[in-house]
Amino acid sequence: MGMNPNVQVIIGRLKLKNPVLVASGTFGYAQEFTHFIDLKKLGAIVTKTITLHPRKGNPAPRTCETPAGMLNSIGLENPGLEVFIQEKLPFLKKIGVPIIISIASEEDPEEFIVLVKRLTKIKEASAIELNISCPNIGHKSLIAQDSKAAYNLIRAVRKVTTKTLITKLSPNVTDITEAALAAQNAGSDAISLINTLTGMSIDVETKKPRLSTITGGLSGPAIRPIAVRMVWEVYQKIKIPIIGMGGIIDTFSALEFFLAGATAIAIGSANFVQPRITIEIIAGLKKYLAENKIKDIRVLVGALKV
């Protein structure tokens, strides 16, 4: 064969050796996966969302299986910013791939500013992902559901950091392009989409919900067609790169996202089923490009034929 296609992509100021990331909350702080894969092979690692203060998360049951997917309501369980920096970051630093730190606020959006200011001083934080779309912390609405609020928040964050900023959007909206445009106009360097879709499941024997929080976030192959549709809609409206995710389980489902307009992809729930899936998809993408004589993965981005 002899052909070695380029799979390097650029997200903001980040150069990724390949476009395969892990989605926040499905890969812990990476340590959990050391026995399964060579972490150095990943394009980047997105860490589980952290908040300023530690959070215990929601009571059990917090996950349940559904047809072609799962529901979760973890509730942003995390050790908080300072413990993350002291106890989780040293391991992440040593891996040698870009580390994208996902953050969220609990009550006050001002917490984003405190988090970003602190992370800006940390060299090993390669980029920051603003999770403005977590549905599991008891708020009536999400920042990502209010384009004006999203714009104001991202602008305020943009003013205090030069790090690459990625905004993670919620699919629980009527028009995803509104939120994407607000993020771009406010200075976000890239968009991640999609987070989980609100759903619920009932145990008919007990007549009880299967999650303690009644509703939770649906992920997995069940949401893929929605995610691909949203990437395509957003791709046509914005200029900044999209990191696509939602139900990717193999090379072909990853390719759908590139064709719809994603510059990079992230693997979420599939990590729980098949912990080596990221490495297999990286190899699968290279093989696909070589077999189809495509020299650069960027040729595929938005190459959907309509």
Ligand SMILES: Cc1cc2nc3c(=O)[nH]c(=O)nc-3n(C[C@H](O)[C@H](O)[C@H](O)COP(=O)(O)O)c2cc1C
């Ligand atoms: C158990 C679980 C925990 C998650 N935690 C987070 C999180 O902390 N922050 C976040 O931005 N997204 C979180 N997500 C959403 C994923 O990052 C991803 O956007 C979503 O699951 C869709 O991708 P998938 O279908 O490949 O899982 C979580 C998803 C699952 C299944």
